[in-house]
Amino acid sequence: MYRVEDDRLLVGAGRYVEDAYPADALSMVVLRSPVGHGTIEALDISAAEEMDGVTLILTGNDLDRLGVRPMASRMPVTGVDGKPMLEPERPALARGKVTYVGQPVAVILAESPEIAQDAAEAIVLDIADLPAAVDLEAAASDGAPQIWDDIPGNRSFTWEKGDRAATQSGFAEADHVIELTVRHPRVSIAPIETRGCIADFDVETGRYTLTTPSQGVVALRAAMADYLGADEADVRVITEDVGGSFAVKIWPYPEQLLALVAARASRRPVKWIGSRTESFVSDAMGRGRVDRAKLALDRDGKFLAFRIDALADMGAFLNAVAPSIVTTGAIRPYAHVYKIPGLLYRVDAIFTNTMMTDAYRGAGKPESCSTLERLIDVAAHELGFDRVELRRKNLIQPADLPYDTPMGETYDGGDFPAIAEKILVAADWAGVAGRRAESARKGLLRGAGLGFHLHATGGSVAERSEVRALPDGTVLVRTGTQDSGQGHRTALAIVAAETLEVPVEKIRVEQGDSDWLEKGGGTGGSNLLSIAGNTVHRTALKMLDQAKQVAAHMLEAAVQDVEYGQGEFRIAGTDRKIGLAQVAADWDSIPADQRDGELGSGCVAQLDFEGLHTTFPNGAYVCEVEVDPDTGAVQVDRFTGVDDLGRVINEPTALGQLHGGIGQSIGEVLMEGLIYDEQGQVLTGSLMDYALPRADQIPFMDLNWAPTDSPNALIGAKGVGEVSSIGAPGAIMNAVLDALRDRDVRHLDIPLTPEKIWKALHP
Amino acid sequence: MAKLHVSTTVNGEPSEFLCEASDTMLDVLRGPLGLTGSKEGCATGDCGACSVTLDGRLVCACLMLAVEADGAEIETIEGMSQGEKLHPLQQKFLELAALQCGICTPGMLVAAKSLLEQNMNPTETEVRYWLAGNLCRCTGYDKIVHAVLDTAAEMREAAR
Numbered sequence: 001m002y003r004v005e006d007d008r009l010l011v012g013a014g015r016y017v018e019d020a021y022p023a024d025a026l027s028m029v030v031l032r033s034p035v036g037h038g039t040i041e042a043l044d045i046s047a048a049e050e051m052d053g054v055t056l057i058l059t060g061n062d063l064d065r066l067g068v069r070p071m072a073s074r075m076p077v078t079g080v081d082g083k084p085m086l087e088p089e090r091p092a093l094a095r096g097k098v099t100y101v102g103q104p105v106a107v108i109l110a111e112s113p114e115i116a117q118d119a120a121e122a123i124v125l126d127i128a129d130l131p132a133a134v135d136l137e138a139a140a141s142d143g144a145p146q147i148w149d150d151i152p153g154n155r156s157f158t159w160e161k162g163d164r165a166a167t168q169s170g171f172a173e174a175d176h177v178i179e180l181t182v183r184h185p186r187v188s189i190a191p192i193e194t195r196g197c198i199a200d201f202d203v204e205t206g207r208y209t210l211t212t213p214s215q216g217v218v219a220l221r222a223a224m225a226d227y228l229g230a231d232e233a234d235v236r237v238i239t240e241d242v243g244g245s246f247a248v249k250i251w252p253y254p255e256q257l258l259a260l261v262a263a264r265a266s267r268r269p270v271k272w273i274g275s276r277t278e279s280f281v282s283d284a285m286g287r288g289r290v291d292r293a294k295l296a297l298d299r300d301g302k303f304l305a306f307r308i309d310a311l312a313d314m315g316a317f318l319n320a321v322a323p324s325i326v327t328t329g330a331i332r333p334y335a336h337v338y339k340i341p342g343l344l345y346r347v348d349a350i351f352t353n354t355m356m357t358d359a360y361r362g363a364g365k366p367e368s369c370s371t372l373e374r375l376i377d378v379a380a381h382e383l384g385f386d387r388v389e390l391r392r393k394n395l396i397q398p399a400d401l402p403y404d405t406p407m408g409e410t411y412d413g414g415d416f417p418a419i420a421e422k423i424l425v426a427a428d429w430a431g432v433a434g435r436r437a438e439s440a441r442k443g444l445l446r447g448a449g450l451g452f453h454l455h456a457t458g459g460s461v462a463e464r465s466e467v468r469a470l471p472d473g474t475v476l477v478r479t480g481t482q483d484s485g486q487g488h489r490t491a492l493a494i495v496a497a498e499t500l501e502v503p504v505e506k507i508r509v510e511q512g513d514s515d516w517l518e519k520g521g522g523t524g525g526s527n528l529l530s531i532a533g534n535t536v537h538r539t540a541l542k543m544l545d546q547a548k549q550v551a552a553h554m555l556e557a558a559v560q561d562v563e564y565g566q567g568e569f570r571i572a573g574t575d576r577k578i579g580l581a582q583v584a585a586d587w588d589s590i591p592a593d594q595r596d597g598e599l600g601s602g603c604v605a606q607l608d609f610e611g612l613h614t615t616f617p618n619g620a621y622v623c624e625v626e627v628d629p630d631t632g633a634v635q636v637d638r639f640t641g642v643d644d645l646g647r648v649i650n651e652p653t654a655l656g657q658l659h660g661g662i663g664q665s666i667g668e669v670l671m672e673g674l675i676y677d678e679q680g681q682v683l684t685g686s687l688m689d690y691a692l693p694r695a696d697q698i699p700f701m702d703l704n705w706a707p708t709d710s711p712n713a714l715i716g717a718k719g720v721g722e723v724s725s726i727g728a729p730g731a732i733m734n735a736v737l738d739a740l741r742d743r744d745v746r747h748l749d750i751p752l753t754p755e756k757i758w759k760a761l762h763p
Numbered sequence: 764m765a766k767l768h769v770s771t772t773v774n775g776e777p778s779e780f781l782c783e784a785s786d787t788m789l790d791v792l793r794g795p796l797g798l799t800g801s802k803e804g805c806a807t808g809d810c811g812a813c814s815v816t817l818d819g820r821l822v823c824a825c826l827m828l829a830v831e832a833d834g835a836e837i838e839t840i841e842g843m844s845q846g847e848k849l850h851p852l853q854q855k856f857l858e859l860a861a862l863q864c865g866i867c868t869p870g871m872l873v874a875a876k877s878l879l880e881q882n883m884n885p886t887e888t889e890v891r892y893w894l895a896g897n898l899c900r901c902t903g904y905d906k907i908v909h910a911v912l913d914t915a916a917e918m919r920e921a922a923r
Contacts, residue, residue: 002857009865010853012800012840016866019799191900192804192812193866243802243866244900276805485864485901652860656902660863663903687809687898695904696891 001504001650003490005483014241017196017213018273025198026055028259028272029116031106032281033098035127036134036353036680037147040096042126045106051122053115056266058258059106060095066261067229068092071254073318074223077327077349079157085349086156088148090317092227092254098127099147099316100354101682102281107258109266132353132680136290136313139352147316147351154351156314159327162307162334162344163406170305170342174296178379182371183749186288186313187672188280188690189360191484193243195283196273199259203267208235208260213242215250216482216522217514219460223252223320228260235260239512245484246664247359248283250524251320255282280685285674286360288313289326289347291371296342301385303394305342306335308371312349315356322358323349329364333726334407336369336454337416337618338394343406353680359524361661361725365455366668373451373730377737378747387734388429388450392420395452409456411616413710413718416452419620419642423450426704427622427640435624445627446637447739453727454618457530457719460521461609465535467496467543469603471585473567475500477509477540480520481532486721487653488528494649495533495715499540502567502580519608526719527613529649534714535609543605544580550602551583615710615718619643621662621731627739632758634670634736641703643723647716648705654720658703661724667693669732673751771832773798774842782829789813789824791832792839800840800869804898811897814870814877815839821877823896840869843876852876852914861910863901871897875911883919887912 008014045057058066070089077085094105106123110116133139133147139154147154171177197212208230214220217237225232242249255272263270274282289312296305312326331345345368380387395416396403403411424430432448439446466478477496481488489509497504510516521531544564551569552559555576563572570577578586580603587595587602595602624638639662648654671691675683684690710718729750736752737745745760766781773796780795789806792798792815804810806825813824816838817831824839843850849857852875862868871894878885878893885893890911891904899907 003860003862005865006857006860006862009862009868010849010856010872011844012798012869014800014865014868016802018803019793021794191864191866192810192898193802193864194804241866242864244864246900273803276807276810487860487863652906656860656863656906659903659905660901661903663905664900666903686807687805688807692898692900693903694896694898695894695908696888698903698905700887700908701903701905 001490003487003653004493005487005489016193016241016243017198017211020198020211022198022269022271025269025271026109026111026266027113027116028262028270029108029113029120030104030255031108031120031123031125033094033101033103033105035098035129036101037130037132038098038127039130040094040098041128042124043105044124048108048119048122051115051119053111054108054119056109056262057106058093058262060091060093063091063093068257068261069227069229071227071252073320073323075321075324077157077159077323080160085323086151087318088151092257101680102355104254107262109262109270134353134676134678134680136288136311136350136352140311140348140350147353151351156318156349156351158346158348160346161331161407163342164344166406167305167307167342167344170296174304175299176297176383178295178375178382180293180375180378180747182291182293182374184287184289184367185750186285186357186674187360187668188674189246189248189283189286190279190692191244191246191248194274194276194279195249195253197256197259198269198271199263200269201260201264206234209238210256210260211238212256213245213249214239214482215245215484215524216480216520217512218480218517218520219522220252221514224257224260227252227257237514239482242484246361247363247524249484250522251284251358276687277685280690281682282355284319284356284358286357287367288357289367291367293371293375295375295379297379297383301390301393303338303340306340306372307344308368310347312347313352313357314349315354316351317356319356319358322356325359325364329359330368331407332409332456332458333365333454334368335372337396337452339396339400341406354676361664362722365726366729369453369726370730370733374733377734381741388424391452392417395420412712413708414616414618414644415708416618419618419644419706422642422704422706423620423622423640426642426702429622439626445629445739446624447627447735447737448622448624449731449734449738450620450622451727451730451734452620453723454616455526455723455726457526457615457617459523459525459527459531461531461613462519462521463531463535463609464517464519464606465532465539466517466604466606467536467539469543469547469580469584471581471588473581474506474508475502477507477536478516479509479511479532479536480517481523481528482511486528486657490653491528491649492532492536495536496540499537500544501565526721526723529715529717530615530713530719531609531613533717534611535607537715539605539607542607543603546601546605547580547583547603550587551578554578554583554586611714612712615646615713617643617645617718617720617723619723619727621727623731623735625735625739627736627757629761632754632761634752634757636666636699639699639701641701642706643703644706644708645720646707646710646713646718649717655703657720658724659701661722662701662728663693663698664725665728665732666698669729669750669752671751671753767830769830769833771834772836774838784830786829787825788827788829788832791829792824798839798841802866802869804866811874812867812870814873814897816873816877821874840873843872850876851918852910855910855914859906859910861902861906867897867899871899871907879915879918883915885915
């Protein structure tokens with residue numbers, strides 16, 4: 001069906017935070033650290049404060065006075081040594097020293113953005129440079145500059161998961177061990193809408209209101225209240241249309257916190273809209289991992305053990321949930337569709353003089369999945385196995401299900417051998433050789449890459465849903481999740497309409513105001529359908545159950561004699577009936593003090609999520625590329641997929657999610673990469689320097705379904721949001737490296753830019 | 764310095780505004796004119812979210828000074844549908860779900876309309892190159908390109 005979101009968006013009537021111009025609002029501009037590591041010798045705001053139109057300047061010296069607390073991360077991790085992670089105190093504005101380019105040093109409030117910008121330039125900021133630890137591997141090595149005095153080796157923690165004994169014996173017994181270092185450089189998440197917010201403070205009620213793009217208002221409210229030292233009841237967070245997020249807008253940011261504080265101090269609304277360059281230096285970034293990976297095989301090619309010893313680039317502090325991304329995020333599906341008895345993952349979380357990393361679409365899983373898929377291709381090539389057959393002989397079989405992985409997951413469904421069959425046909429794998437010859441005639445090197453994938457969906461289970469039948473015949477559904485383009489309102493309207501047996505047009509889905517629901521974990525981990533879909537379905541049933549009591553009362557019948565269908569309650573076997581809308585209207589007309597307690601709460605119900613929330617969408621992708629050996633340029637020529645998403649609730653939106661993740665993967669593998677120089681300067685601070693994939697760089701995609709049941713999924717849908725961003729990178733990497741295979745190139749680190757490929761072809 | 768007076772035509776309606784010499788067309792559209800459909804994604808002409816036409820030519824409103832609108836005709840996303848009736852491109856984007864977050868959509872539609880005004884029968888490659896100035900982070904462009912090609916085919920059919 002058509003997306004219910006689109007009528008407004010197509011005519012330019014979307015309402016994003018940048019579109020609101022509150023009367024009397026002050027503009028906020030952020031003065032940021034221009035260096036990667038240094039001591040603040042002087043910070044003189046006096047000249048800026050004197051400028052006409054400047055109303056307030058805040059620096060790190062003001063934070064204590066204003067009661068602004070440090071922005072501690074929100075997912076603590078205990079190391080393999082049993083000790084808590086080491087976390088530096090992260091002030092909203094730098095105090096004493098700066099530790100990354102882009103770190104907020106001061107905020108300037110003024111009557112216009114131009115005045116505030118001029119004032120920012122009038123602030124005297126004198127920083128004595130310190131040696132910077134920028135590159136991840138360098139920062140983790142002996143003798144690296146120390147960022148934090150009390151954190152030796154720049155290491156926050158070392159964490160490990162898996163079966164160490166089985167892994168060691170697997171490597172001991174192996175006939176072959178293949179080793180490969182796979183680097184997953186940090187990328188800018190770069191939604192087309194930059195971050196921004198409007199903050200307000202009501203002096204009468206003492207209440208803060210933050211309007212900002214997010215992936216869930218309730219979690220953001222909790223974080224802001226925490227950092228403000230305020231009661232959660234005194235903070236309201238509103239999210240309207242969100243211009244893309246992919247995780248970057250989940251987190252609490254210093255700009256939001258400072259705008260709230262400035263609004264309180266100024267008694268006026270405050271608006272901040274980040275520039276594109278600010279986005280490149282101050283948005284939480286994706287990836288940032290170096291995987292030293294090893295695969296043990298016996299002589300027949302059976303996988304015995306797989307381990308990754310990873311370094312994870314945290315940036316200068318620990319962002320909101322970053323510690324969980326490089327740990328549990330990395331291992332939940334880990335060896336995805338393969339049966340490997342010995343699995344181990346170990347990670348050192350390392351501080352660097354850079355902006356923080358955190359989740360990005362897939363959150364640790366794209367790295368683990370593509371590392372293994374790349375390693376399998378190298379193993380096949382070096383050991384003389386067919387890369388398809390090597391994968392097939394190691395697939396988990398349907399008879400193995402439910403399958404307990406050594407990492408603690410239990411796969412509840414899937415048919416991976418069937419996926420293998422289907423992808424080879426869909427992608428015309430047999431035709432690769434012919435197309436390779438065709439490309440060669442044009443002087444181009446064709447490569448084909450295959451990769452399997454599996455996601456363990458997750459995110460927060462703190463969902464609360466509300467379903468309310470209204471007298472006008474519509475049904476209002478509220479959820480703690482938050483759309484940022486996926487089409488949540490469409491998907492949940494379909495779920496609710498099915499449960500309630502009413503036309504989908506009658507359902508209105510609302511999200512985005514923390515005053516509506518006390519709880520709500522927000523969106524993440526591809527959890528809309530597995531968590532909110534589940535909860536909306538159950539809540540709708542509960543509302544019907546309550547409404548049936550009311551209907552029975554109104555029909556003067558016993559509850560057990562009343563049945564529901566197609567929006568109506570009917571006394572079974574009679575033509576006496578009453579519509580859901582009429583029940584809602586009549587219920588509303590009964591004065592509250594006369595409502596019979598047995599009738600419960602009428603036509604509205606709330607429920608919290610219950611049940612198993614993890615599902616395992618899976619599949620395989622084949623990518624074909626052509627490489628021009630004269631320029632090193634790569635063109636993606638074909639992209640084919642087979643996905644098991646369980647039940648597809650709405651095909652256009654599900655396809656759109658897969659398309660988008662594949663597009664982002666093409667960007668990540670071929671062109672993206674946030675580059676810092678040795679001093680920590682960002683060299684990719686604009687869209688001229690940082691390449692995002694454009695319409696001429698992504699082909700049409702041929703995507704196919706291969707659904708299986710998922711007992712864990714109450715409504716049958718396994719989730720989709722991150723599936724292709726987990727699975728596509730491995731297939732794309734393998735395709736490009738396959739094209740270079742006959743040229744003696746074993747592996748290249750992404751991004752596989754023309755320069756890198758040309759150099760590899762012309763050593 | 765005194766503000767500058769500009770007389771222009773926006774979406775077919777005569778329009779006048781006062782601006783600073785340094786104001787961009789995008790500043791004026793979104794601010795004084797209240798037409799917030801054109802978006803600022805970068806302010807450097809790299810993302811295309813602010814695409815409008817100036818006398819029929821596709822431009823980034825963020826790179827155009829507001830005073831350049833004097834005596835010219837500006838078309839924005841707000842002028843694309845005729846009342847309730849969507850432009851065929853908007854209708855096809857709706858049918859194919861060729862948008863997700865919607866932030867690039869106004870610029871994408873304005874750019875696509877500009878293409879079809881010049882070339883009623885574009886190839887896939889021509890559509891992709893024409894739209895390469897408009898970044899979309901959500902869709903992988905798949906349905907957008909399909910929507911433009913399908914719309915072109917239907918408009919050709921309708922014009923026969």
